[in-house]
Amino acid sequence: MTLQVFNSMSQEKEVFIPLTPGRVTMYTCGPTVYDHPHIGNWRCFVVFDTVRRYLEYLGYEVKFVQNFTDIDDKVIKKAEELGITTEALAEKYIDVYLREAQTLGIRKADVHPRATEHIPEMVGLVKSLLEKGIAYQVDKDVYFDTTEFTSYGALSGQELGALEAGARVEVDQNKRNPLDFVLWKGEKPGEPSWPSPWGCGRPGWHLECSVMSMKHLGVTVDIHAGGIDLKFPHHENERAQSEAVTGEPFVRYWLHNGFLSIGGERMGKSLGNISTLEALAKIHRPEAIRFFLLSAHYRSPLAFSPELLQSVESSLDRLYNAVSALEAAPLQEGQRDPFMESAVSRARSDFRNSMDDDFNTADALASLFDLTRDVNTAISRGPLHPDDQAAALEVYRELGGVLGLLGAASDTSSLDDISQGLLETLVEVRGRLRDQKEWALADLIRDRLLEMGIHLEDTGTGTRWKRR
Numbered sequence: 234m235t236l237q238v239f240n241s242m243s244q245e246k247e248v249f250i251p252l253t254p255g256r257v258t259m260y261t262c263g264p265t266v267y268d269h270p271h272i273g274n275w276r277c278f279v280v281f282d283t284v285r286r287y288l289e290y291l292g293y294e295v296k297f298v299q300n301f302t303d304i305d306d307k308v309i310k311k312a313e314e315l316g317i318t319t320e321a322l323a324e325k326y327i328d329v330y331l332r333e334a335q336t337l338g339i340r341k342a343d344v345h346p347r348a349t350e351h352i353p354e355m356v357g358l359v360k361s362l363l364e365k366g367i368a369y370q371v372d373k374d375v376y377f378d379t380t381e382f383t384s385y386g387a388l389s390g391q392e393l394g395a396l397e398a399g400a401r402v403e404v405d406q407n408k409r410n411p412l413d414f415v416l417w418k419g420e421k422p423g424e425p426s427w428p429s430p431w432g433c434g435r436p437g438w439h440l441e442c443s444v445m446s447m448k449h450l451g452v453t454v455d456i457h458a459g460g461i462d463l464k465f466p467h468h469e470n471e472r473a474q475s476e477a478v479t480g481e482p483f484v485r486y487w488l489h490n491g492f493l494s495i496g497g498e499r500m501g502k503s504l505g506n507i508s509t510l511e512a513l514a515k516i517h518r519p520e521a522i523r524f525f526l527l528s529a530h531y532r533s534p535l536a537f538s539p540e541l542l543q544s545v546e547s548s549l550d551r552l553y554n555a556v557s558a559l560e561a562a563p564l565q566e567g568q569r570d571p572f573m574e575s576a577v578s579r580a581r582s583d584f585r586n587s588m589d590d591d592f593n594t595a596d597a598l599a600s601l602f603d604l605t606r607d608v609n610t611a612i613s614r615g616p617l618h619p620d621d622q623a624a625a626l627e628v629y630r631e632l633g634g635v636l637g638l639l640g641a642a643s644d645t646s647s648l649d650d651i652s653q654g655l656l657e658t659l660v661e662v663r664g665r666l667r668d669q670k671e672w673a674l675a676d677l678i679r680d681r682l683l684e685m686g687i688h689l690e691d692t693g694t695g696t697r698w699k700r701r
């Protein structure tokens with residue numbers, strides 16, 4: 234099977250053919266850095282990290298860009314509330330993003346551009362739009378004239394009238410048409426601003442992704458991704474302002490993830506129903522959170538509940554237990570076991586078929602559980618051939634790696650400095666308790682850590698720990 238992806242533009246699954254054979258360019262709209270991301274946001278970043286990993290697994294050379302929105306109304310408001318600069322606020326939450334992303338096994342992008350580092354390019358794009366007569370200036374503001382871009386609305390797939398009627402179109406009396414959007418906002422007292430031919434001001438939100446995508450990935454990008462709420466107006470506007478200037482397609486495949494919900498409602502900061510990684514990681518292995526976020530197809534809604542996350546912990550244990558059982562299984566040379574050989578090759582082909590079907594991670598995970606059932610059966614029957622053992626371990630490593638699970642997301646670096654320091658202190662205290670033959674207390678520490686997914690191993694040279 235070849236890779237098929239659902240393109241929000243055509244509303245159909247299409248065979249994936251990148252612009253340049255063997256290479257994929259991919260842009261994901263990144264976080265607005267004014268607060269901790271919630272796990273709805275993390276769904277988006279985990280999903281597209283997995284898409285990137287799968288494309289690489291298929292042999293593509295992927296260039297992956299994800300921006301930081303470090304200036305917008307939310308950033309300005311929060312910085313003002315805290316009495317700090319927008320730069321200091323953004324810096325803090327860029328660090329938070331990168332640290333939490335690492336905890337979830339999300340790889341860094343090849344480029345993490347920031348909006349404020351691309352102001353001259355954004356000014357350049359607005360200038361071109363004005364020169365072409367597709368934008369107009371009102372006082373110190375500049376707007377995009379949506380009536381001048383004939384395919385406006387094609388991505389959202391809605392009639393323009395319906396878009397106009399939607400509540401999400403910003404009301405502004407300076408606009409010629411209700412759907413027009415701001416490209417450049419004239420400066421307001423106390424707000425950060427940059428010079429431009431229209432006076433000091435700051436760029437409209439949509440501008441940054443057009444500029445950063447084209448600068449770092451070329452005029453046409455293969456994949457542009459984000460949450461479904463970004464389809465309109467953000468992506469519609471990105472597309473309009475980019476294509477109006479270049480005359481070339483801006484994006485070949487638009488990918489949008491569905492919402493993570495809680496209690497039947499979308500998780501969102503403004504709704505006050507968020508769960509952060511910081512809070513969840515006190516109870517759950519980060520890897521289990523990643524597993525949960527991949528447990529549904531990325532376009533489907535995903536309902537969050539503490540019970541579900543708990544059940545995911547047991548599922549993850551089942552996979553790890555099978556890996557441990559394989560590692561510890563008695564071995565015997567001789568004939569290879571056809572049952573194991575076909576279980577391994579079936580796991581690989583089922584996994585690929587699922588991921589080729591628009592990155593169906595839910596079914597891909599199911600293929601790992603089918604493998605686990607077969608591995609457990611084979612182990613219960615008797616010793617394994619060493620090659621069967623090695624092949625099964627390899628397929629767990631390979632397929633787990635594509636999903637960022639089973640080791641790829643569970644190295645020791647996923648602990649922050651404080652947690653790591655505390656863990657080492659506990660290990661030392663437990664060592665002293667054991668020296669004093671305080672076995673019950675020493676075991677209590679070991680058991681509590683195990684509940685948190687930290688496995689202590691006493692060796693001749695001291696105690697080692699690993700995350701499980």
Ligand code: AMP
Binds near residue numbers: 266275458460494500
């Ligand atoms: P933001 O930091 O608000 O710009 O959001 C970062 C990304 O998270 C965007 O692509 C959003 O569409 C996405 N997102 C926000 N809320 C959710 C949610 N509840 N479920 C899934 N994705 C979300």
Ligand code: ZN
Binds near residue numbers: 261262263442467
């Ligand atoms: Zn964007």
